[in-house]
Amino acid sequence: MKKTLLIAGLMLASLVNANAQTVVFSDNFDDGDITPWTVTDADGDGRNWSVVQIQDNDGNPVGTPVLRSASWQAVPLTPNNYVFSPAIDLSGFFPGTATVELSWQVMAIDASWDLEQYTCYIGTAPDVATMLASSTTHHEASLAGVNTLTTRTLDVSDFLGGQMYVCFRHWGVTDQFTMEIDNVSVTVSPLSTDKFFTTNFQVFPNPADNVLNVNSKTNMTLNHVELTDINGRVVKNMNVAGVANTQLNIGDLNAGMYFLKVTSSEGTGTAKIIKK
Ligand SMILES: [Ca+2]
Ligand SMILES: [Ca+2]
Missing domain, CATH: 2.60.120.200 (Jelly Rolls)
Structure with missing residues (x-):
C-alpha cells in the first residue's frame, strides 16, 4: 500500500510544472x-x-x-x-x-x-x-x-x-x-513535466544497460540531473551546471523502472527510464 501511494505521489508530481495558467x-x-x-x-x-x-x-x-x-x-x-x-x-x-x-x-x-x-x-x-x-x-x-x-x-x-x-x-x-x-x-x-522533457530534451538509449545520455534538443541547458527508483529513493544525483548534454552511468543499478528528473533554469522535466 505504501509503495502504491509513493508511485501515485510521483505520478502526481510529474503532472504539473511551476505555475498555473x-x-x-x-x-x-x-x-x-x-x-x-x-x-x-x-x-x-x-x-x-x-x-x-x-x-x-x-x-x-x-x-x-x-x-x-x-x-x-x-x-x-x-x-x-x-x-x-x-x-x-x-x-x-x-x-x-x-x-x-x-x-x-x-x-x-x-x-x-x-x-x-x-x-x-x-x-x-x-x-x-x-x-x-x-x-x-x-x-x-x-x-x-x-x-x-x-x-x-x-x-x-x-x-x-x-x-x-x-x-x-x-x-x-x-x-x-x-x-x-x-x-x-x-x-x-x-507544460507538464513529461511534456517539458520531451519538448526540450532527449534520453537514450532507453531501455539502457550502462550509460544514459541526456541531451538538450533546444537552447535549454541542464543544471541538475536526478534518477529516482519506483520507491522514490534518489539513486543518482548530479549537478551539471549549464551543460547541453550529460551522461549518467547506471551500470550499478538493478533492472527496472526509474524516473529521470532534469532541472534547467527554465523548469523541470521528467521521463521514465528502463534499466535492462
Ligand atoms: Ca471597409
Ligand atoms: Ca462582449
Missing part, C-alpha cells in the same frame, strides 16, 4: 470602446470594424457589446476590414516551457444572411503585410449556421518569448449582413 490578455468589448484595438479599411469604403451593442426590434440590448463588421448596411458592401489587437506580451515566458492558446467567439447573427468569410491572423506587428505573411492563421470561408457566439481556439505557442498581435479580417464576401467577434483571450499554460 496565466491569462495574459482578454477583451470582452463591454466598455463599448474599440481602443486599444486599431483598424485598417483596406477596401476604402469608410466602413470598418466597430464595437456595437446589439438591440432587438424594441431597442432592448441583446447580449453584451461585440466587435462587428458588415457586408450589408442599407446597401451591399464588399468589406476588406482588418482589426488589430494591442501588443500581447509573451516575453516573460521562455519558449518550450508552455503552450499558449488564443480563444475568441464568433457569429454571423442573421441566420438568413450568414455566409460571412473571415480570417484570424497572428503576427508580430499590427499591420496588413505582416499578417498576410503569417503562417499562424484560422480561416472560415463561411459562418453558415454559426448564429450565436461560438468559441474558436488557435495554438499560438510559437510566439512565446516575444510579442504577438491578433488580427481579424472580414473579407471575400458581399451582400450578407454582419459578423461579430467577442471575448478574445490569450492563455499561457505551463
